[in-house]
Amino acid sequence: MGSQQIDIVMLPFMAHGHLIPFLSLATQIHHRTGFNIAIANTPLNIQYLRSTFLQHQNPPPWIHIFELPFNSAGHGLPPNSENTENLPLDQIGKLVISSVSLKTPFHNLLLDIIKKQGKPPLCIISDVFxxxxxxxxxxxxxxxxxxxTGGAYGTLALFSFWLNLPHRKTDSEEFNLPGFPERCKFHVSQLHEFMRKADGNDSWSRFLKSQFSSSLQSFGWLANTAEELEPLGLDSLRKYTQFPVWPIGPLLPKQLLNKSPLSSSSSTTQHAGKSPGISAEKCVEWLDMHDLASVLYISFGSQNTVSRSQMMELAIGLEKSWTPFIWVIRPPLGFDLKAEFRSEWLPEGFEARMKESNQGLLVKNWAPQLEKLSHKSTGAFLSHCGWNSTMESLSQGVKIIG
Structure with a gap:
């Protein structure tokens, strides 16, 4: 930390989709205020963040990175499991609950900061979880x-659901969520199985109700959205929480918002610590060979995949359509997401035919997304509709198929 004062301390949740928006928020706050900011997290997540700064040799002097000790095995998790990447749902639940173990080391970190600079930071910005x-x-x-880190509408739906479990209070398959207008109806089919089973006594319910109730005691909220994009969501969230909610999104590189060419450093900042299955340069070269708005980009996020049969049918449909595509592909449901991809999960000879005809580019595991969405050849995005992906796609006017 040296002699430099820390003005703000941040604690993101242990997931890439949360770490990256926090880093982007820290950058924006510093550029507008000059404040020095500390980000704390578990050792492997701090490594992800540090790898971002390696592109610039050193972290900028205004940002301070602190590791909080964490033992994944002590929480029934596989070794070196410190974020949601590649974890199945049951283990994600264990990871979510394990975040409480960071309370004591985070408390001690703040004591150390106060001891060194003689006063507490101006504020602590923490994740809803x-x-x-x-x-x-x-x-x-x-x-x-x-x-x-998500949108206002989705955040309100998440909070209201876990705080009220309204699907348990009606015999109908449709239900209302407190905080939403009466006309807004939700259906049990929209809920994941673990949410349908939630009854208030399960581990998810107990933990999330506790954490969300505590988050409602904070001074105010920041939301990664914009007033123009979510007027209903923001208005409803403010009424539900009864305190200020400030929209500070979208947290995207300025070049992307201005539709200027995206620099490699901006892309790296958005995807700290990940190793792409193919270089950004090769993706851009492939896109350059295709017509304006002709390419379908396919990605279901860093934590999601599809079943083996869905993967097979999607590949058959793509080939028959003759539509150019880039497909960020991972092992199907039921297989280790970190395992090597098997050709048997696709039609025989599919990848070779796509490469020979230049119709499709298969990217194993992960690839930088911003370059694809901002490229003139990308015309549509087949997506799981995670909030970060949604904001990126909307910022470029790329149609989303969800």
């Missing part, structure tokens, strides 16, 4: 701000 930070901030005599 770590509501226990509100209590720590109060003990440290500072302010807690909760940051919702």
């Amino acid at each position: 770590v509501g226990w930070v509100v209590e720590v901030a109060n003990i440290m005599n500072t302010v807690n701000i909760t940051f919702a």
Whole structure:
């Protein structure tokens, strides 16, 4: 830390889709205010963030990175499992619950900061999933701000569902969520199986109700969205929480918002620590060979995949359509997402035919997404509709198939 004062301390949840928006938020705050900012997380997640700065040789002097000790095996998780990447749902649940173990080391980190600079930071910005930070901030005599990395509408739906479990209070398959207008109906088919089973006594319900209730005690919220994009969502979220909600999105590189060519450093900042299955340069070269708005980009996010039969049918349909495509492909459901991809999961000879005809480009595991969405040849995006992907696609006017 040296002699430099830390003005803001941030604690993201342990997932890439949360780490990256927090890093982007830190950058924007510094550029507007000059504040020095600390980001704390588990060792492997800090490695992800540090790898971002390796592109520039050193972290900028205004950002400070702190590791919080974490033992994944002690929480029934595989070795070196410190974020949601490649974890099945049952283990994601264990990871979510394990985040409470960071409370004591985070408390000690703040004590150390206060001891060195003689006063607490101006505020602590924490993730919605770590509501226990509100209590720590109060003990440290500072302010807690909760940051919702998702959209306002989705965040409200998530909070209202877990705090109320409205599907358990009706015999109908349709239900209303407190905080939403009466005309907004939700259907049980829209819920994942583990949400349908939630009854208030399961581990997900107990943990999330506790953390979300605590997050509602913070001074105010930041949301990765824009007033023009979600007027209903923001209005409803403000009424539900009864405190300020400030939209600060979209947290995307300025070049992307201005539709300027995206630099490699901006892309790296958005995807800290990931190793692409193919270089960004090769993806751009492939896209350059195709017509304006002719390419379908396919990606289901870093934590999702499809069944083997769906994968097979999608490949057959793509080939018959003659539509150019880039497909970020991972092992299907039921297989280790970190395993090597097998050709048997696709039609025989599919990858070779796509390569020979230049119709399709298969990217194993992960590839930088911003370059594809901002390229003039990309015309549509077949997506799982995660919030970061949605914001990126909307910013470029690329049609989304969800």
